[in-house]
Amino acid sequence: MPRSSFSGALTGPQVDVVIDLGNPLLNHTVDGFLKIGTVAATRAVAEDAFSAAKKGAISTKDFEHTLKKMCKEGAYWGTVAGVYVGAEYGIERVRGRRDWKNAMLGGALTGALVSAASKGNKDKVLVDAITGGAIATAAEFINYLT
Template sequence: MPRSRFSGSLTTPKVDVAIDMGNPLLNLTVDGFLKIGTVAATRVVAEDAYHALRKGSISRNSLEHTLKKMCKEGAYWGTVAGVYVGTEYGVERIRGTSDWKNAMIGGAVTGALISAASNNGRDRVVTDAITGGAIATAAVFLNYLT
């Protein structure tokens, strides 16, 4: 059974958290889940805070709604990121090379899996696979530019 360890450090302006599950695949998957899940939850807080300020009031009901939405969005986007990172790492290990093709395959597999899990039709699953592969590949190419 893998051991888990949690450690972190805070240096301005970067927060670095390291998670050791005893396996690189699990480490990367959990790291992707936590990072993107946190971003999604933070987006919900910012969006709902804006709407509360516009409305001019905050109720207990709206706070509960925001908390539920944070959990739902954080879990959804965290899962997508975890699947993508894990898939890309697996493809890299299988192929034995690190290049843009791993991102493309990882994005396509992730898009197809998430779409299929949402009970979409075959055409939509294929479209989402193409979209996932294109977005992941574009992200890698944009990283090469910077």
């Protein structure tokens, strides 16, 4: 019996915005902020658009709420991503190596900083540092697999 198959890959568009601040650390940090901040803002819009479609209408108040949510989510997640990307890049430059340990240390530092800025509890800071390091390390290992 004849068989046929399809082989291919699905990729999305890639958009790169280059902002040169004259310092590679700042360039990486701002790049991470912009990319992840944009994703977070887009997620907020999609979530509220779904709610509006489900409700069947949108008001000026809903629109203002969505705009504020976009800015808040974009700024928060963009800042976290900027800190992580900057920390990982800085650690890579100091160590002189590009490996999974940079991701682990960058994730731990980011988790600790975000936790300390928002909560201040020493035990929570330590748990968030371990969590950040574990997530960043796992993401790095997954990147190696693909």
